[in-house]
Amino acid sequence: MKSQVEVQDPITDRILDEWLDEPAPFLSILHTIQDHYGYLPEPALRRVSQRMDIPISDLYGTVTFYHFFQLEPKATPDIRVCENSACCLHDLDQLCEEVAGADLGIEHSGKIEKISCPGRCDVPVPLLIGEKFLHGAKPGAIGEAVEATMPLPPETGQQECLFQHIRDGVSDLTVALEKGAWKSPLLAASDPEKLISELKTSGLTGRGGAGFPTGVKWEVVRNENRGPKWIICNADESEVGCFKDRVLMAHTPHALLEGMTCAGLVTGAEVGIIYLRWEYPEILESLQAAIDEATAAGYLGEDACGSGRPFRIVIRRGAGAYICGEETSLLNSLEGKHPFPREKPPFPTTHGLFQQPTIVNNVETFCAVPPIVEHGGQWFSDLGLGEQNGMRIFSVSGDIQRPGNYEVPVGTPLRQLLVEFAGGPLPGREIQGVTMAGVSGGLVGAEDLDVRLDPASLDGLGAMLGAGGIVVHDDTRCMIKAARESMHFLKEESCGKCFPCRIGTTRMTEILDELGSGQPVREGIMEEIEDLEEVLGETSACGLGLAAPYITRMLKKYWPDQIQQKLNGSTQASEGADDE
C-alpha cells in the first residue's frame, strides 16, 4: 500500500522518541511538531502514522477536526476574534475592520478569523495573534487592547470557599503552604473510605455541568479491580461565557493539583492528566510551573506527599474543539482517535481512557476537595442555602457593571448575584435576560431573575444551570439575535456525528437568521422550530444537541412579543422592519 512507503523525517522521529513512552502522548506529539515547523507537514504526519500505528487517513481526518492544528504554513499569523455571546454584544464588524489595519505590537497578516469563545468574556473583546492574547479591544478603541494578566475575582464581602485565599498569592507554593495547602492527600492515603464519605456528605457534584455526585464517582473507580486507572481533569472549559476554571488554574493551581492527587491516592491511579483547552496558553505555562514546583517539593512523584505511592500529573493541550469538553470526546481526543463522543454506557468510571477505570472531573470539582477535607463534608454542605449544598462559581459577563467570577452559595438568587455582587446593569439600562450555563442552558428572562441558582430551580423554569456561565443582555438587545448567536455557537461546535445535532443546529441557526432578518419568513416556521426542538432534545447522541432546544424554548417563553413582531412584520411585509 502507498502509505507503507517508509517516510524519513528525523525531527519528527526525535519528537516521537521523546514522547511515545509518556502517558497519552498523541496531542503533545502533534503540538510539538507544529511548534517546530509552524504547521503539521505531510511527511511528519506520515511518520506519526507509521510509528503510532494510526492509519494516515484517520490521522489526517482527526487533525482536520481541530480548529488550531494547521496543515499549511503561514508566514504571519491571522488575527482571531471571538464571535460569541459576550463579545458579539460589541460591533464586531466594525471592530474587525479597525483591527485588520491596526498596529497591535505583534506582526499579523491583517486577515481576520472568527473563533468560538476563548474564555475571556470578563475583558472583551479578546484578539488572538499566534499564541498571544490581547484583551479589551473595543470598536473605536483598539488601542486599549493589551496583553495583561487576567483579573482576579472581584470581592463580594461574602464568605468564600475556593476563592478564600485566591487573592493572597496562593499560586506560589510557599504561600499556598502557608494557607494550608497539600494536607488533604494524607487523608486520601491513610483513610480513603473516610475521604469518600466526606465527599458524599459534602453533596459536592460535578461542576462541569452534568452534576454527578463526586463521592459516588470516586467510589466506583476505587472499587474497580482493573487498571491502570486514570485521573483526568477536564480543563477544556469551552462553554461560551465560562471562564471560572481559567481563574482557578491561574490563581490557585495547587488546589487543583492537590484535589487530583487525592483522587489518585483514593483510587490507586498513578497518573493524572489535565486536558487543558488550547486557548489558555498562559495557563499552560503557569500550571506547568506549579506542577514542577510541587514535584520538586515531593508532593507529586514517586512518593507523592510521603504516601509511599507514586502519583504524577501531566498536561495535555487540546487543539480547539468545544466537544472535547464532553468527557467521552475528551477521552477519544487523548487517545488520538476522532474526537466524537462515545455511546454511554459504558461510562468512563469503568471504561474510560484506554478502556480503563477513569475519573473525569472538572477543575472546580477537584479544587473543592481540599477545603472539604480540611473543614469536613458537613461544613461544605452547610455553605449552601436551604437544602442546597456548598458553593459554586459563576462567570458573569455581558451588559453588567462588574463582569467576573463570583463564588456564591448554591441557591443564591440570580438577581442577588447580578445586582448585589456584579453591580447590576449599566447606568440607565435594565436587564432583559441572561443566557445560562454559558449558552447551552437556554435563557432566563427579567421576570424570573429571582430564580435560585441551583440545578432544580433552573430545571423548573425549563433552563439549565450547567457550567455556571451567565451572559447578561440589557434592554437594548434583540433576544432573537441573542438566541441566534447561542445556536450558531452550537452549530459551529457540533461534532457532526449524529444527524439531529448536525442538521438541527444548522437549521435552527438558519431559521433564527430568517426570523431576525426582518424579511418575510416562510410559512410554518414556528412548527419547524418545534419539530426540530423535539428531535434535538430527544434523539441527539450527546449533551450538545440535547441542550440546543433550551435556547429556542426559552426565547419563545420569555420573548414571544419579539418573535410575533417579526412574524407580523413579515406577513405584512411592513416597511422598515428593523432587526434592532
Place this chain on the structure above:
Amino acid sequence: MMSNENRMTIDGAEVTFQPGETVLEVARRQGAFVPTLCYDERLDPYGSCRLCVVEVEGRRLPASSCTLKAESGMEIRTGSDPIRKMQSTLMEMVLSENPDDECPRCRDIGTCEVHDLAEKLDVGRERFLGAISNASKDDSNPFLLRDYDRCISCYRCVRICDEVEADHAITMTGRGWNKGIATAFDGGLMDSDCTLCGQCIYTCPTGALADKKMVGQGEIPGEVEVTRSVCPYCGTGCSINLHSRDGKMIGVTPVLDGPVNEGALCVKGQFGFDFVNSGDRLTRPLIRKNGELTPVSWDEAFDYTAQKLMSVRADHGPKAFYAIASGRAPGEGSYMLQKFTRAVMNSNQVDNCSRG
C-alpha cells in the same frame, strides 16, 4: 416460574434474545419496523442517524436501538406516535441536506435506501430547507463517482473501508456542518490506499457514491433487471447481481447473503465487466489457416489442439510442455490441468498465474 433470563418485551410481546444482541436486531427479528440509515449489519453499531430510536421503559429519553444491548426484563416500544413523528422529522431533515433533483442511484439501480425510507415514512423534501451539505469531489479514478452533494454523513463508506476492507483509504474530515469525506490530504483515490473495491458504493445509502460506468445508463430504455450469478474472475465464487436493461449488462452489485463473499467484491469482480459487451470478445473457436483466424467447430478445434500437443511431445520431449493454470479457474479445473500435464504430457512443469 419461568426464568426472566434473556427475555424482554418488544411492543408488548415477550421475546427471547441471545446475549450480546442489540435491541435493533431483536426488534427486527420480531418483525418491528425500525428504520435506519447508518446501520449495516457488517459494521459495528454506530448510532449516528438516530432513526432507530425506541422507547425504553424507565428511561426519560428514547435510545438508539442499534447501540443498545438487549437486557433481561427490558420493555421496548418501537413504533409509538411520538417515535414515528421524530423519525419522520429526522427523515425530512436528511432530505433537506440533499439537492432537489433526480437521485442517480434510484435512476440507475432502481432503488436507494434514503428515498425508499422517505417513501415508507411518507415524507418529502419540503421542510427545513436551507444550506446543502458538502461538495462533490473531482476524482480521476476510472470507477468511483464521488458526488458528496448527496452525502448524508452516515460514514458507512469510511467504516466499511476500515472495519471490513481494512484499507483505511478514506476518513471523515472537518466537523459539524462542514464535515466531509476525504482521503489522507484530500487527494484522489488513486493516490490513496484505496483498492477500488467499490465496497463504499454499495454500503452508501444514497447516490453520493456510484459506479461511474453505471451512471447515465438510465438513458437505456426498459426496467433494470437483476440476475443473481457468480463472479467469473477467480475460483473464490463470489455471489454477484448482474444488472441489465434491455438485455444489455450495465453493472454488477455484490450480494449481501453471498455465502463466500457476504457482500464483498474486489476491483475486478466489481468493475471489470467491460468484456461482456465488447465487440472484440471471442464467441467461437478460431484456428489460424493461411495466416487468417478462421472460425471452426469445437470438434475441429479439439482435434487440432490434441494433435499439435501430441506432436510437440513426440518431436521435442515432455519438457517442451509447460502449463500455467488461470487464476480464474476453480480448484477442480486447476487440478485437472496438472493431472493432464503429468499423466498425458508426462511433464512436471505446471504452475498457476496467481502464484505471484
